[in-house]
Amino acid sequence: MSQVSTPSENRSMSPWPTFVVTAVAAYISTLDLSIVNVAFAEIAADFPEVSRGTISWVVTAYSILFGSLLVVFGRLADRVGRKKLFQIGSLLFLAGSVLCAIAPTMGMLIAGRAVQGVGGAIMTPASLGLLLSVFSLERRSQAVAWNGAVGALGVASGPTLGALFVDTFGWRSAFWINVPICLVVVLLAARYVKETPRIDSPRPDIGASVFVTLSVASLVWGISRAEEHSFTDSLVVSLFVAAVIFGVVVVKRTISHPVPLMPPAMFTVRSFSVANAATFLFGAAFSANILNNVLFLRSEWKYSVLEAGLYSVLAPVIVAATSFAIGRHISRIGFRRLLVGGPILFAVLVLIGAFIFTESPTPWSKWLPLMFVLGISIGLTFPTLSAATVHSLPPTLFSLGGAINNTSRQIGSAVGVALVVTIQTTSDGLAGFQRGWYFIATCSALAGVVALMQPHVENTNSR
Template sequence: MKKPNNVDASGQPMVFFVTSLGAFMGSLDLSIVNVAFPALERSFSGDSRALLAWIITGYSIVFGAFLVAAGRAADRLGRKRVFSIGMIVFVVGSVACAASPDLAGLIAGRLVQGVGAAAMLPSSLGLLLDAYPAERRSQVVATWGGVGALAVATGPTLGALLISAGGWRLVFLVNVPIAALALAMGKGSLPDVRPDPSLDQPDYLGVVLVTVSAASLVLAISEGPTWGWSSFPVILGFVVSVGLGNWFVRRSSHHANPILNMELFRSRSFSVSNLATLVYAMGFFAMLLGNILFLTTVWHYSILQAGLSVTPSPIVVSIVSRQAGKLASRFGFRPVVLAGGVIFAAGLLYFPLMTSMHSNYLADWLPGTLVVGLGIGLTFPVLGAAAVSSLAKEFYAVGGAVGQTARQIGGAIGVAILVVILGVNSTLSDFRHLWFFCATMALVTALLAIALTNETGPRGDNIAVQSGDI
């Protein structure tokens, strides 16, 4: 990408607004679709929960796999162009989801959404950085990240309201007016920095390898109880996943422009942080969906009640995450991530110890969900910052993208494990086992934090980029 010319100060607010709409859309889908899951189960009652889970896992796998390649494509083709194309693709996927007559069409629409989100998010951040001078970027990017946190916080309530008003299809159609506004306003306001077509093309075969490898693993895990763990399809799924994963790593070690730059993993902080992110995401994403399913199946809450009930946690996250970077800057990454993992586990353990078949929201649910929010707010943003803290500045963007990929792949694996734990007719005992699994992942993350180098977090762009990213 050629050296950018910062946008005139009078045009910067518009650039921030448009790019924030892209961040809002991508982050909103993280929580709003989880709220829709019970309604989707009723609409597609003939399909198994393992198949329905692909609505979430398919999106996560494609989004994570395409993220780095899309960011590099934006450098070659132009960030404004890739941002616009990504938003259009995301809307096409959203409309396809809303109009889908069957589960196969819905999953296909979600895969398209994943490609669009992968193109939209890194290019939106690049456009924002192009528009502002260096001395203002940290503050502006932190605020941009806060918009994403706000989207996650409002997703459960907004999704529940939309579903109650007109059904689950509105959850996908809500993206259309947001995208239309962003495209209309961005046409004349986004910086049109000249692309650099001389840059090498991303390793698109590597994208295919990591996508199929992750999908095979998720398929083998989620269908294991149904097909049998020793059945040929399940064993084949594990073999394909390991084989293609090994091919992907070997290819990335020698490719001129790999999806995964293996040199980055020479940094202990980068390696440990991304492993911790993957493990943490397994518990985090399983909890997000599991809590909605518990409230609607065991406590028999309506979707609106369930959406409102889980909202306090992401609100706490959005508040705490802004302070987490300051704590890391003062005390170092290790104690903050360690404390966050333990607190997250404590909040998760509150649920199996306190909940029963009879709902008591204020005593049995609210305290746990507030503690969970505190733990997440201390952990996720600091893990992202720790991953890039030891990298040279020119690797901040790709380092952050690798962290996002680890998060999405970990989330897909976590949801697959949820399917195994909950089974078909979930009981209170099944949910207790799920919460124990999530708490275990949180404690493993805390143990991994001990291996982090305890440097204090910088006050630059890398902390800011992660501060609102939950």
């Protein structure tokens, strides 16, 4: 039986073992959003009889289930126990990784990715709730910033790690890598992480959770399908219509139900709402830029998978270093300054790249210096977005708040990737990538503009 700790006990314990466990969980759950993209061609080669559309479900199945279930399990974690759900999610993620690694058929590989997606959706919001419960109010911004930095590092390092493992050990190694990490997470959580008190309150609107899942799943599926087909494809349009209909049902139930799944009062907290809007926009820019850069290196500069991965490794390292450095000072600097400056700097750097990169490779004189500063801009932004989201929420909504923020980033990423793929196809060669960078810069700049609405003074009563 899990031990349940009280807030006073949590404050007397060292929070760092919990931080390590939750940070590792954040890393592997976000790593799997991008690491498999690199292995796409190798997976297709192993299953030559399977269509490209079917193989795309290896990516899509994870994205849909991860993105659509975050809010549901965030709410559940706050009610039934965060450690309990965290352990269940970790074990499911482990099981899904094993299924993927040994899959003899495409059907089993897609099923394994679906299990991974469910496990990640359970594990992620529960881990954030656990993290916040062990840190004092004055250190929460730092802890959440660092945890968010690790999550961003997972997405950013996916192409590099994927390239290294796939090129050296084959595509199945992209899944085997999760197995020992998940085992360590489960064992450390059982030993060092204390259960949080369960919230004794009326059961929230379970019916709304079904419609939230259907709405987000329809949206993410539609966006993912649009990458391969178009936004005018009949099924894509139908999925978008379904997403809107289910979303309207969620809004109506949220307004009318006595115990809504997502309390409307959350969205009156200005730092929460503004941070989520900025997360959507910056998530679109961030993920679209990763894809645009990797495709540019592969198709224009003719680099191999491994070479493209190695030339992409600098930015994730700088993201991590910047995030950990800035985490100590977020409260002093203020969310607003960082959330305006970080995305604007990112936009300017992407525009510079669009003008200075040509068909002739210039990795040392232009690419790597720009990636160095780009990593700084990402390191200033993503951790601060994570911290700003939950800063003014009550402890009873930590997991749910974090889940909504992760959902915003996941949907933004899907939108950004789908749109940049569509934009690339409007022009051949370098011009297509330049248009992609223009779009990316626009999304990031809009995130900075939205962040101007962040409160000037961040405190627990900021609205």
